[in-house]
Amino acid sequence: MRDFKDNFGDRLRNSAQAKKAMLSKAARPSPDDPAEIERRAQRKAIVDAREARAAEKERLAKELAEKQALELAERAEHLKREQREMADREVARAAEQKAQRDARYAARKKRKA
Secondary structure (H helix, E strand, C coil): CHHHHHHHHHHHHHHHHHHHHHHHHHCCCCCCCHHHHHHHHHHHHHHHHHHHHHHHHHHHHHHHHHHHHHHHHHHHHHHHHHHHHHHHHHHHHHHHHHHHHHHHHHHHHHHHC
């Protein structure tokens, strides 16, 4: 039985060591620890880079929106100009047709007279 008691003592000691090891893993490192300082610096660098990418993405999105708005305005102006030209051509064509009709009418009236 003595062997059994020693075996039980070993198990208790191993269990206590395992608990200490788990607690030491979960324990927070000191803020002055060089590894902790380096890790915080790396995280800050990652966050700064992420913010810079987000700002760049936002700037590019604004530029694209401005460019699209400008193109849309130019397209609208071009369309308006084409519509005005088309209306002017239609007015000129109608005036020309009226002039031809009036000339035919005047020629007919002249023949009858």
